[in-house]
Amino acid sequence: GGQTSRWVDEEFRTLRMAIDVASYDANELAENMKTIEQTCAELFPQADCHLIGAAVQFAELNNKIVFGELYSFLTSLAAIAILMMLVFGSVRMGLIGLIPNIFPVIVIGAIMGYLGISLDMMTMAIMPMILGIAVDDTIHFTNHTKYLFDKEQSYDRAIFETFYSIGKTLAMTTIILSATFLVYLTCKIDAILRLGVLAAVGLVSALAADYLMTPILIYMTKPFSANKR
Structure with a gap:
């Protein structure tokens, strides 16, 4: 339907997923990011997975x-x-x-x-x-x-x-x-x-x-x- 254009591009080559997090711990979030990357690599071996957003930036900044x-x-x-x-x-x-x-x-x-x-x-x-x-x-x-x-x-x-x-x-x-x-x-x-x-x-x-x-x-x-x- 028309709602798919919000998440998938016209060529169906890029998928965007947005996850809202009410509260998070920086160390726990860093571990979850690694789990997400490993899961994406297993499910979609030929795809590239990129994590972005305020929570991701906070976790990286906190570790540094x-x-x-x-x-x-x-x-x-x-x-x-x-x-x-x-x-x-x-x-x-x-x-x-x-x-x-x-x-x-x-x-x-x-x-x-x-x-x-x-x-x-x-x-x-x-x-x-x-x-x-x-x-x-x-x-x-x-x-x-x-x-x-x-x-x-x-x-x-x-x-x-x-x-x-x-x-x-x-x-x-x-x-x-x-x-x-x-x-x-x-x-x-x-x-x-x-x-x-x-x-x-x-x-x-x-x-x-x-x-x-x-x-x-x-x-x-x-x-x-x-x-x-």
């Missing part, structure tokens, strides 16, 4: 952004380790700086896995952001400890005085940043709400790592020089 942010995160992690090795003149110091900064990312990933939160362009943006904030506190703590160690020549006194001098400052900055992200709790968009909660959790876990892991690693490895007292 997620893998791009993952690559930038790993690159930033390697760059931070190298720069800390150069600044402090110690390979151990560079490796020590990585451990507290990886910890909040592991915590966020564990929470996302437990709650079933998908890794998309919004949640993936948290990891590089948390890394940038966490490494700032790590550098402050490590640099102040090294400065005090050069004066006191004692790891015990250097770590204790570092807590006494900048411990409250690190806590206040973390509280302020976490409270800022928790404002997103009032948002009705689930993706932005998850961003605020996960970012706040990541900041608190980064502070806990700088309080607990960094001083222990410095005390155990003694990366600056031999303890004279």
Whole structure:
């Protein structure tokens, strides 16, 4: 009938199919696209299948952004380790700086896995952001400890005085940043709400790592020089 002209061209060589999707997950949609392409190849081996539309573009864009942010995160992690090795003149110091900064990312990933939160362009943006904030506190703590160690020549006194001098400052900055992200709790968009909660959790876990892991690693490895007292 006349309705076929909406889907098939005059030469009956091209067929167009439109499917409305009320809601979709980017990762699930990418898997469905592969299934559709495989099914078309099996049913119509001599035909070419092309998938277009807003949902398809979103899925492709989401995958590119997620893998791009993952690559930038790993690159930033390697760059931070190298720069800390150069600044402090110690390979151990560079490796020590990585451990507290990886910890909040592991915590966020564990929470996302437990709650079933998908890794998309919004949640993936948290990891590089948390890394940038966490490494700032790590550098402050490590640099102040090294400065005090050069004066006191004692790891015990250097770590204790570092807590006494900048411990409250690190806590206040973390509280302020976490409270800022928790404002997103009032948002009705689930993706932005998850961003605020996960970012706040990541900041608190980064502070806990700088309080607990960094001083222990410095005390155990003694990366600056031999303890004279």
